Amino acid sequence: MREYSVPPLATAPRVGGLADAVFENAESGPDQVALCRKDDAGRWEDVSAAQFRDEVMALAKGLLAQGVRFGDRVGIMSRTRYEWTLFDFALWAVGAQPVPLYPTSSAEQVFWMLHDSAVSSCLVEHEDHAMTIGSVIGRLPHLRLLWQLDEDPVAELVEAGRHIEDDVVHRHRMAVTPDAPATVIYTSGTTGRPKGCVISHANFMAEADNVVARYEQVFHSKPGDEASTLLFLPLAHVFGRMVQVAAIRGRVKLGHQPNLSATALLPDLQSFKPSFILAVPYIFEKVFAAARRKAEADGKVGPFDKAVDVARRYAEAMEHKAFGTGSGPGAGLRMQHQLFDKLVYSKVRAAMGGRVRHAMSGGSAMERRLGLFWEGAGVTIYEGYGLTESTAAATANPPEQTRFGTVGLPIPGTTVHIADDNEVWVHGGQVFQGYLNDPKATDAVLHDGWLATGDLGQLDEDGYLTIIGRKKEILVTSGGKTISPVPLEERVRAHPLVAQCIVLGNDRPYVAALVTLDAEAVTHWLQMRGKPSLPATDLVRDPDLETEIRRAVVAANTLVSQAESIRTFRILASQFSEEHGLLTPSLKLKRKAIETAYEAEVAALYER
Structure with missing residues (x-):
């Protein structure tokens, strides 16, 4: 489509x-x-x-x-x-x-x-x-x-x-008037100077009113309560x-x-005690990781992981039922799910106040497995997609049929078009007026009311959008292989010890990666294994830690062909930060800046 x-x-x-x-x-x-x-x-x-x-x-x-x-x-x-x-x-x-x-x-x-x-x-x-x-x-x-x-x-x-x-x-x-500028929001910008997006009162009203009309039912933890x-x-x-x-x-x-x-x-x-929340995937990842660490510290990681597996299988069965491709969870799975709801899921929900049953996620991609867990745990996360230029959401998963791993259908009043080069184009009342004082940049992204997003995507047979990367971030190896780094990076990041991952390989013979660590998770990992705390420069050379990160890389490589897989990686002693100019304020990787800052480490990945 x-x-x-x-x-x-x-x-x-x-x-x-x-x-x-x-x-x-x-x-x-x-x-x-x-x-x-x-x-x-x-x-x-x-x-x-x-x-x-x-x-x-x-x-x-x-x-x-x-x-x-x-x-x-x-x-x-x-x-x-x-x-x-x-x-x-x-x-x-x-x-x-x-x-x-x-x-x-x-x-x-x-x-x-x-x-x-x-x-x-x-x-x-x-x-x-x-x-x-x-x-x-x-x-x-x-x-x-x-x-x-x-x-x-x-x-x-x-x-x-x-x-x-x-x-x-x-x-x-x-x-x-509705067409008057309401605000100028500067893009955080992974490259170059930030550009000021002129967003009108009508843009906000078209966006907010359609979201409210479509999703009002999910603002409540149960029918009739205060949203x-x-x-x-x-x-x-x-x-x-x-x-x-x-x-x-x-x-x-x-x-x-x-x-x-x-x-x-x-x-x-x-x-x-909110009835629903809107967040970025990082928040849901953090709550999940904290719950698992607590279970491990209490000696209950086995039952917790079983509860995670049950939640995912239950959610997947419910997803098949919603789309008419299955009959839903069987009796045995329903019984297991009911048991774990009392033992595990209710405690995870309690960390967010106890009333949350619905949430919306945007800003970056959420891994399908994480969305399935939360659904099985009793919190449906509606993943969406948008940009500053589209006044936030252009698409979002609908309440009745959530397809985890996608960013959903166009929100009401919106059309999504996939161009010949797979770039996502968006049309609707929420599309911004242009960049302040920059007609050249405006003309590059606005075409007769259509917003050329710069993101690459595909629509399935039901109109659900999946984002597969950004045009400017596509890597081309020296052998001519074209690779979208984001899916690989997101899968590596799914490992609880990993904070960030950047995939490299542009004009190079093969794909490699730099990985940073989640300090809190690593501290817990060391304690559970009776290992002493080490300086970061020594810790990254720990063979057991390297084995753990290698597992994350192997899991990511299952998504792609051998030619596209991560051949080697290096664990860094510190995280990429906004303060050092390596992240945007919305926590996106500044790829060129990272490659420059870690020039020696990158060169070592390609030494033969």
């Missing part, structure tokens, strides 16, 4: 913008809980729709009082927190355009984004961010205002705007931003968690 379309369930309004939903929600259900935030004691505190509207209105007046004007661009450099959502909707209420900045961005990255978008004011989280901007402020002639969240600028702005009438904000809000989600994705990324917009428009209670570490995230999941 070369093309598949799904008709829209919602169309973007002909008038208005994103802030309107805040006022409409407060009008129709003022007492309904809209958001949650933590009080000074760390307890979750409900924020009603009416209260949120009032806070948005008060902040919007303060922004006007301090000189923010219709069409101005305002930078936001912060982790995910309540105030980001408050500022977003207040800025949209006055017709301004938030420009998100990753909180880990370097001074030069910050300079480029603020300069390119001609930002007139900026909100930062703390003093370190302020100093980053301060180091380049002399080259930013448009930047006039800087607010710092840990100095409570909200109170200052609210006080400054007390004299402004509500009608002034309403006049600004009503002047916003709620804890947002821990970075709001600087389009996925997190779409979740925020969809939660407000879909009237889903929204909480925020700024820290993705397990020690911070898991307690908040357990206290907030």
Whole structure:
């Protein structure tokens, strides 16, 4: 199949913008809980729709009082927190355009984004961010205002705007049109300078409203309960931003968690108790790996692995039933599944608060085996696919028929086309307006409303999309063999000891790989085997550890022909990091930078 379309369930309004939903929600259900935030004691505190509207209105007046004007661009450099959502909707209420900045961005990255978008004011989280901007402020002639969240600028702005009438904000809000730019989100960029994606109010509304209409049933842990989600994705990324917009428009209670570490995230999941979550595969991998490590430490790894096998077989049988290719789990498998639900699966679900029965995953590929496990464990993960340029999701697995290992069908209102070279093209209301100040780059990806994604894919007979790699990442060995590195890398990464894997081989005689280790998993592995802790430089030469990683490589090689297989690998003493310029803020590998940084190690892989 070369093309598949799904008709829209919602169309973007002909008038208005994103802030309107805040006022409409407060009008129709003022007492309904809209958001949650933590009080000074760390307890979750409900924020009603009416209260949120009032806070948005008060902040919007303060922004006007301090000189923010219709069409101005305002930078936001912060982790995910309540105030980001408050500022977003207040800025949209006055017709301004938030420009998100990753909180880990370097001074030069910050300079480029603020300069390119001609930002007139900026909100930062703390003093370190302020100093980053301060180091380049002399080259930013448009930047006039800087607010710092840990100095409570909200109170200052609210006080400054007390004299402004509500009608002034309403006049600004009503002047916003759906085709007006809502935000400029800079691509994290594996190569070159980040490009500013101009995303309109209509783009967000088409995306969020169709997702809400199609998936509203999965927002609940059971029919009729309160829908709620804890947002821990970075709001600087389009996925997190779409979740925020969809939660407000879909009237889903929204909480925020700024820290993705397990020690911070898991307690908040357990206290907030979301009914569903949206995450990247890394989160689901981490929860699974932590559960297995605990089972091993308790001497129960055998039963745990049996439970994993039962979960996968049960989910696969249910998948066959959904597609009419099987009758579902047999009686024996159902009994085993029921037993392990009490002993294992319920405890894994409890790590995410206990109420989660559905989740959506995007940002990178999820291995089919992991998706099957979670399905069998009672949490259906709907894997999807999208880009900043498509305002997040272009495809996602449907609730009724989830095909694990694929990224699903086009979301309502979207068409997916596979070009002659297997590039994925997308058409729909969520396709962005273009790159800011870069018509040449815009023309390269937009063709009569179609977005050429740069990703390679294939559609099966039912219209489900599978991503097989990126055009720019295809390797061609010196023998002329063409290889997509991503499937190999993902399979190696599935091993619990592996943190990252990069596959090499472009213009080289064979395929090789660099592998980094998960420090927490390795510490546990050493303890369980009675091995002493070693410096990283010595640890990577441990023969038992090398044997473990070789198993991961052998498993990956089963996916491809011998000519495409990984012939040799090297374990590195440290992980690739964003701080060293080897990862994008969304944790994608910067391949050229990694090959340059590890030039000696790469050369050693090809010494004969």
